[in-house]
Amino acid sequence: MKPKRILMAKTGLDGHWRGPTIVARALRDAGFEVIMIGMATTAEIVAAAIDEDVDLVGLNIGGHIDVALRAVDAVQSAAPDMPIFAGGTIPPHACKQLEAKGLEVFPPGSMLTDIVDSANRLTGLSTAP
């Protein structure tokens, strides 16, 4: 079976790498091809998602939620069929804003196993709820 591909990007100017690196490793160990892009602008995230033809976009969000929401809108308008999930130090009200756009959100305290389950579900590898 062809491995599923996930783009991992950081929105805004937050420079904390540990979180997305650990999540990327867990996804790699679960059999995904994880494309690391690092800190990127909205246009860079969209271009990478398209060129890399990913099955799922992962956004690591630190700081400004407005920047993240713009990235979500841009990906959803360029590739409406491409699912997105998000994680990071995201306050509860911002989680709600992201969820309202259809994202699965993993704030601090989330389990890696839950993130992997979500990736499996969003890329169609599992149908478990």
Added chain:
Amino acid sequence: MSDVTSADWADGFTARRALAKSISAVESGGPEALAIEQRALQQPAAAHVLGFTGPPGAGKSSLISALLPHALDHYGAVAILAVDPSSSLTGGALLGDRVRMDYRHFDQKVFFRSMASRGYQGGIAAATRASVNVLDAAGWPLVIIETLGIGQVELEVMDLADRVAVVLNPGWGDSFQANKAGLTEQGDAFVLNKADRPGLENAKILLEQSLQCLPTATPPGVFSTIATDGEGIPELWQALSNLMQVPAGEQQSRRRSVAIMEGAKAQLLQDFDEFLASPAAASPETAPSEGAVDLLQRFYRQRD
């Protein structure tokens, strides 16, 4: 160059996405992949192909990032295929070549695709050759291939690219390493990146001495660079662009014959697998060597 004009880029990602999806189809393999490559090979080749190879962490991605503005000035648009290894345990991969890229130079004129090796040996992915052909057909004038971090013999990129740069570092090896077979026998230019590290002069001398023993009229050049601060980059680009003054598509006929051979091999393996699964393959108890010969004879007889 329908995929790379600003007009196309401005009103949507349709063409770009179609290109990305045909590379995914090629990566998935099978009859559809061969059909896509066949279609791509019907176009006259126009692309130049430049390869970068070398051990892990030598700075291949950073070097490509530093050379990109020069390449864009020269060719107008650049497609990059960057290969990283897949885990043999899980099939997963961490594709990190984009992390080194300076996105200031990325716009509609750069197509960047990370590829996992998916178990393929040779320093590239099984789909790299077909992807080069697809990008060529889509009008990209320069395709850069970055291999995964290689050891000494994974040199298949030499068959795909017009020219290949081998990226090493000071302290990379002594005179025995420099004279071993493999890496230092091929390659059109040698780069000692991270040149601010100790041992540069020694590495340069050893490498040059080894390259002088090659049966070529002029040995490949050795260049010192520090990719992260741009040192030596203009000189390296000058040398590479001189080396790349070959007719565009020179290697396409080679890529075409490799495509034919690979297609034939895949078919042969499939036929043999089918034969193995059939009752006709059931072997009597014999010594392994006789058994293998017997099995092949029965396979060929059945195909006649």
